[in-house]
Amino acid sequence: MADTPAGFDTLQIHAGARPDPATGARQVPIYQSTAFVFRDTDHAAALFNLQEVGYIYSRLTNPTVSALQERMATLEGGAGAICVASGHSAQILALFPLMGPGLNIVASNRLYGGTVTQFSQTIRRFGWSATFVDFDDLDALDAAIDENTRAVFCESIANPGGYITDLDAVSAISEKHGIPLIVDNTTATPYLCRPIEHGATLVVHSMTKYLTGNGTVTGGCIIDSGKFDWSANDKFPSLSQPEPAYHGLKFHETFGPLSFTFHSIAVGLRDLGMTLNPQAAHYTLMGIETLSLRMDRHCENALKVAQWLEADPRVANVTYAGLPSSPYHGRMAAICPKGASSLFTFALKDGYEACVKVINAVELFSHVANLGDTRSLIIHSASTTHRQLSEAQQIAAGAAPNVIRLSVGLENPEDLIADLDQAMTKACAS
Numbered sequence: 001m002a003d004t005p006a007g008f009d010t011l012q013i014h015a016g017a018r019p020d021p022a023t024g025a026r027q028v029p030i031y032q033s034t035a036f037v038f039r040d041t042d043h044a045a046a047l048f049n050l051q052e053v054g055y056i057y058s059r060l061t062n063p064t065v066s067a068l069q070e071r072m073a074t075l076e077g078g079a080g081a082i083c084v085a086s087g088h089s090a091q092i093l094a095l096f097p098l099m100g101p102g103l104n105i106v107a108s109n110r111l112y113g114g115t116v117t118q119f120s121q122t123i124r125r126f127g128w129s130a131t132f133v134d135f136d137d138l139d140a141l142d143a144a145i146d147e148n149t150r151a152v153f154c155e156s157i158a159n160p161g162g163y164i165t166d167l168d169a170v171s172a173i174s175e176k177h178g179i180p181l182i183v184d185n186t187t188a189t190p191y192l193c194r195p196i197e198h199g200a201t202l203v204v205h206s207m208t209k210y211l212t213g214n215g216t217v218t219g220g221c222i223i224d225s226g227k228f229d230w231s232a233n234d235k236f237p238s239l240s241q242p243e244p245a246y247h248g249l250k251f252h253e254t255f256g257p258l259s260f261t262f263h264s265i266a267v268g269l270r271d272l273g274m275t276l277n278p279q280a281a282h283y284t285l286m287g288i289e290t291l292s293l294r295m296d297r298h299c300e301n302a303l304k305v306a307q308w309l310e311a312d313p314r315v316a317n318v319t320y321a322g323l324p325s326s327p328y329h330g331r332m333a334a335i336c337p338k339g340a341s342s343l344f345t346f347a348l349k350d351g352y353e354a355c356v357k358v359i360n361a362v363e364l365f366s367h368v369a370n371l372g373d374t375r376s377l378i379i380h381s382a383s384t385t386h387r388q389l390s391e392a393q394q395i396a397a398g399a400a401p402n403v404i405r406l407s408v409g410l411e412n413p414e415d416l417i418a419d420l421d422q423a424m425t426k427a428c429a430s
Contacts, residue, residue, distance in 0.1 A: 008075070008191060013289045016070030030282045031063040050246060050254075050266055060269050064278035068285050072221050075190040075288070076203050079226025080261030082269070083219060083281060087186060087206025088118060089274035090220030091153075094182050094202050096272065097238040097263050098150045101127030105151045106144045108135040108165065109396045110158040113386030115184070116397065119153070121388075134396070138169055145177045150235060152179060156195055157187040157336065159371065160381050160405040161319040161398025162344035164331040171199025178235070180228050186210070187343050187371070191295045192336045196225045202260070209372030210341075212287035213294055217280040222264065226257030239263055294374070294410065299339030301416065302408040308417045309346045314428045319398060320344035342408040343371055345381070345398055350428045352401040355380050357427030359404070364411065364419040376409035376416055 006014070017028050036055035038044035046052040055061050065083050073081040084090050095105065107119050109132040119130035133140045135154050145152070152174040154165045167183065174181040180201030185193055189210045195203050205211060207219035230239035230252040239259050242248035245267065252259040269275060299322065306320035321328040321340040332340055348354045358378075359367055365378040369385055379385065381399035394400055408416065 009292050011074050012071070012191075012291050015074035016067040017285070028064055028067045028282065028285055030278050031058075032278055033062075034058050050249065050262065058278065059273055059275045060265055062278050062281070064285075065276050065281045068276075068281040068288075069221070071285065071288060072190075072205070072207075073223055076185070076223040077190075077194055077196045077225075078203065078223035079257040081221055081223045082261060082264045083207070083221045083276040084269070084274040085220065085276055086218045086274075087184075087204065087208060087220040088114065089272075090204045090206070090222050091115065091118065091182075091184070092123075093220075093264055093268050093272065093274055094204050094222045095123070095128070095151060096268050097260060098180065098236055099123075099126065099128050103127075103148050103150045104129040104131060104146070105153050106131050106133060106141065106149055107152075108154040108158065109133060109393070110135070110161060110163050110165075110398060111153075111155055111184075112159040113381065113389055113394075113397065113399065116386075116393065117388050132396075135165055135170055138166075138173060141170065142173050142176075145173070145179070149177065149179055151182050153182045153184070155184040155187065156193045157321070157341050157343065158398065159187055159343060160345050160385070160403075162187070162321050162328075162340060163319070163398065164321050164328040164335050164340065166331060167193075167195055167198035167200065167335055174201075175199060178233055187341045188336055189291060189295055189341070191292045192299075192338050192341055196223070196227070198335065201225050201228045207284050208370070210295065210298070211291065211372075212284045213290070213372065213374060214287060215368075215370055215373040215375070217283045219276050219280050219284055220274075224258070224260040224264075226260075228260075230259060238267070243267070295339065295341070297410050298342035298408060301410065301413045302340070302342035302344065302406075304413040305406065305408050305416055305420070306344060306346075309420070312424070314349060314424050316347040316349045316402070318344065318346045343405070345403045345405045347400065347402045348404070348424075348428065350402075352382075354424075354427045354429075355402060355404050356383075358420075358423045361423035361426045362419050363422075364415055365406070371405075371407035373407065374410045376411055377407040379405050381405045 069081040182202045183195035183200040186206045203223040205221045255262045310318045382401045386399040
């Protein structure tokens with residue numbers, strides 16, 4: 001058994017989880033403690049000087065959170081992971097060691113609306129900037145990268161449209177320029193897609209979604225592939241050059257494949273404080289135990305609902321990549337061989353007003369700003385999650401005014417179809 005790699009179903013239950021040495025508790029305990037006692041002054045000094053790994057203060061490290069970090073790193077095939085308070089904080093922390101005033105990232109124009117706003121507006125306050133391009137246009141992506149670019153950012157399966165990114169082609173371009181590829185894998189989860197196997201340097205998640213799976217907590221995670229050479233050039237001084245706060249320690253030279261992970265904890269969490277609380281980590285650990293079972297059902301249900309919508313004369317188009325008619329269907333075998341997740345959009349021929357009426361008429365679908373729940377969710381992205389964007393940006397992101405986003409849950413698909421049918425009957429003229 002020890003010589004045979006464990007399967008995903010086994011790892012999602014056992015990775016990072018061991019019987020508690022003090023009590024024998026089989027489930028990972030919630031270590032609801034702010035601080036941890038040092039053995040003596042030498043032990044404390046070694047921990048603060050990064051000469052020994054251990055627990056100091058829960059803003060930095062916590063045993064419950066550490067168990068979740070180990071599980072996430074294992075499932076994504078990474079060297080290490082850092083868990084934080086939300087998906088948005090994961091994105092900022094992923095960029096923090098890489099960026100500086102005057103530097104930029106190149107990002108896909110098919111991103112969650114909140115991410116577009118974060119990258120186009122908020123990061124400007126740090127002196128950073130973002131250029132948005134269509135990642136299906138590889139020449140445009142290549143041309144957008146300049147001497148000040150420090151990362152390429154995309155989603156494996158884009159929110160809201162469910163578009164699948166050609167990660168192999170995108171990573172080849174980022175590698176050519178010597179910069180890391182950051183992939184948001186929230187919609188796919190590591191069960192459906194493993195971006196590191198396709199060249200990603202860092203993977204980020206909103207664990208709030210499918211990983212927890214029940215809409216109870218917020219959380220984020222960055223998984224470090226451990227494969228990027230941060231010292232290959234002078235673009236990443238935070239990792240390759242002496243760190244004044246640690247007496248000139250060079251993170252990449254000292255920690256090698258775990259340099260990004262250690263920096264994000266020792267500097268990022270220390271100074272930015274995007275800490276995940278241990279109770280949220282506990283809920284997420286429990287959610288991940290059933291991830292593969294849930295994702296299989298999510299994909300099965302989403303395909304049935306998408307097929308029904310595609311055949312309905314009131315619907316202009318459906319974006320689900322699991323449909324053979326999707327231009328992204330061909331990428332599934334390479335990028336997401338187990339399925340295209342359960343997030344997609346459909347457009348109504350009767351336009352914006354019909355979309356609003358459908359939202360107000362559904363009875364089983366929940367109208368909330370979330371995705372990846374066991375419950376099926378519905379939202380009109382143009383007036384909510386993508387409201388801050390221009391109409392051109394909304395259309396580019398797959399959130400045009402006549403589009404509804406679905407996150408298909410685990411209910412009986414026949415019931416979901418019946419609910420959409422009655423709502424569309426009330427909303428549509430034809």
